[in-house]
Amino acid sequence: xPVFSRPLLGExxxxxxxxxxxxxxxxxxxxxxxxxxxxxxxxxxxxxxVVDSTNLEARRLLSVENxxxxxxxxxxxxxxxxxxRIFYSPGDGCGLYFxxxxxxxxxxxxxQVTTMAAVAVCRALETLYGLTxxxxxxxxxxxxxxxxxxxxxEGWIRPETQSIDALIVGVGINLVSPKAGYPQEIxxxxxxxxxxxxNQMTKLIDPNSLCAAIINALGVIIDELPDRAYMEDYRQRCxxxxxxxxxxxxxxxxxxxxxxxxTLVVFENGRYEQxxxxxxxxxxxxxxxxxxxxx
Ligand code: BTN
Numbered sequence: 001x002p003v004f005s006r007p008l009l010g011e012x013x014x015x016x017x018x019x020x021x022x023x024x025x026x027x028x029x030x031x032x033x034x035x036x037x038x039x040x041x042x043x044x045x046x047x048x049x050v051v052d053s054t055n056l057e058a059r060r061l062l063s064v065e066n067x068x069x070x071x072x073x074x075x076x077x078x079x080x081x082x083x084x085r086i087f088y089s090p091g092d093g094c095g096l097y098f099x100x101x102x103x104x105x106x107x108x109x110x111x112q113v114t115t116m117a118a119v120a121v122c123r124a125l126e127t128l129y130g131l132t133x134x135x136x137x138x139x140x141x142x143x144x145x146x147x148x149x150x151x152x153x154e155g156w157i158r159p160e161t162q163s164i165d166a167l168i169v170g171v172g173i174n175l176v177s178p179k180a181g182y183p184q185e186i187x188x189x190x191x192x193x194x195x196x197x198x199n200q201m202t203k204l205i206d207p208n209s210l211c212a213a214i215i216n217a218l219g220v221i222i223d224e225l226p227d228r229a230y231m232e233d234y235r236q237r238c239x240x241x242x243x244x245x246x247x248x249x250x251x252x253x254x255x256x257x258x259x260x261x262x263t264l265v266v267f268e269n270g271r272y273e274q275x276x277x278x279x280x281x282x283x284x285x286x287x288x289x290x291x292x293x294x295x
Contacts, residue, residue, distance in 0.1 A: 026074075027047040027049075027072050027073070027074055027096075027207055027208060027211075028047060028208055029045040029046060029047045029072075031206075031208035031209075032045050032047070032070065032072065032208045032211050032212050033045050034212075035208060035209050035212030035213070035216075036212050036215060036216060037216045037219060039216075039219045039223060040068075040215060040216070040219060042067070042068050043068045043069070043070050043100075043215075044061075044067060044068060044069045044070070045069075045070045045072070046061075046069065046070065046071050046072070047071075047072045047073065048071070048072075048073045049073070049074055049075065049091075050073060050074070050075040050076070050077065050091060051071070051073045051075075051076055051077070052076065052077050052078040053076050053078050053079055053080050053170075054071040054072065054073050054076065054097050054098055054099035054170055055080055055099045055152060055154060055168050055170040056078070056080070057071045057073075057099070058071050058099040058100075058101040058156075058168045058170075059101075059154075059156060059168060061101065062101050062156050062165075062166050062168070066103050066158075066165055066166055067103060068100075068101065068102055068103065069099075069100070069101040070098060070099070070100050070101075070211075070215065071098060071099045071101070072096070072097070072098035072207075072211055073097050073098070074091055074093065074095070074096070074097070074207070075089055075090060075091030075092075075095070075097075076089035076097050076172075077089075079097060079172060080152060080170070081150060081152060082139060082150070082152055082277075083281060087150060087152070087172050088182065088183055088186060088190070089172060090178050092178070092179075093175065093176060094174065094175060094176050094177070094178050094192070095172060095173060095174050095175055096171075096172070096173045096175055096207040096210060096211060097170075097171070097172045097173075098170070098171055098211050099168050099169065099170040099171075100168070100169045100171075100215060100218070101156070101166055101167070101168045102166060102167050102168075102169070103165060103166045104155075104164065104165070104166055104167045108225070109261065109262075110153040110154065110155050110167060111138060111153070111261070111262035111263075111276070111277050112260075112261055112262050113153045113167050113169055114138055114139045114151050114152075114153045114169075114262065114277075115138065115230075115231065115234050115258070115262045116218060116221045116222065116230060117139075117151045117153065117169050117171060117214075117218055118135050118138070118139060118141060118151055118234060118237075119135075119217070119221060119230045119231075119233050119234050119237070120214050120215075120217035120218035120221060121133070121141050121149055121151070121171060121173070121214050121217075122134075122135065122141060122233070122237055123217045123233075124210060124213035124214040124216075124217050125141075125143075125193070127213060127217075128209065128210060128213055129193070129196075129197055129201070129205075131143060131193075131196055131197070133148075133149075133237065134237050134238070134239040135234060135237045135238045135239070136238070136239065136240055136283070137238055137240055137255065137258055137264050137283065138258075138262055138264070138277050139151040139152070139153075139277075141173075142191075142239065143191060143193065143195070143196040144191060144195065144196055145191075146189060146190060146191025146192075146195070147174075147186075147189050147190055147191065148173060148174050148190075148191050148192055148193055148195075148196075149171065149172060149173040149174070150171075150172050151169065151170065151171050151172075152169075152170040152172075153167060153168065153169045153170070154167070154168045154170070155167055155168075156168055169218070171214060173193065173210070174190060174191065174192035174193065175192055175193050175194060175205050175207065175210075176192050176193070176194040176202065176205075177190075177191070177192040177194065177195060193205060228260045231258070231260045234258060235257060235258055238255075238258055240255050240283065240285065241255050241256065241257060241258070242254065242255070242256070243255070243285055243286070244285070244286040245283050245284060245285055245286055246283070246284050246285075246286050247280055247282070247283055248280065248281035248282040248283075251268065252268075252286055253266035253267065253268040253273075254266060254267045254268070255267075256272065259274070262276075262277070263275065263276055264276075264280075
């Protein structure tokens, strides 16, 4: 049974009152903190109406003090995607953008943390809205064949020691599609949460509850380490497994699984090969896919 969060403001709002919707959807550090589970008691939560990039802001905060931060914003002027791409982050209540900065002592590499965050996003969307999100390796969350969320995990290297002292997990979610549509480059692939739920329920998407639910889900996964049972969930949701996909180098391969450390195992020319995120720029389903499934 999907549970929908209540609006932050108690007043009644008319269906077409956009301003009211924006009011309801206002990010609030107090509201996020209230919805966080007790394992996040030490998290320093900060909300900003607009920022260049929440990942960059988290980096700035870490350089002052290495502790747990959550930086959330409703708009980014320089949202960062993987491989130096821009992550489209308009305001007007269209999106939720946040970064969790964690002093990190586990062995896990950033890619592994990305897989943890991907599962956490899916579980939160499933619990709050009854959706069935899918994952496109390694960091994209899809609903109805459209990308609704992306994750960028970066290591924070202390200049004095040159060691990774903290990880910054950045999550961007399209809540509502922009009225003027998406920029041309992503118009064919981008979608929003609201496109997958009913109109009435769209008004009740509360970014504070959503943000907290994702962080709580991630907390559960981190608490279970070194048990990596969440990777089974990741593989179940990863919709490119067993499908023919095109890599940016024009190769057509069939991904058979994702290892626990986030490596993609593909089948090509009669043999298996392991691909890391660093080796692949883009991956997309081959439209000529004939449904061949590899065991
Ligand atoms: C991708 O799809 O390539 C990853 C996108 C990650 C975007 C999020 S939004 C919050 C955080 N701040 C950023 O500048 N990027 C991440």
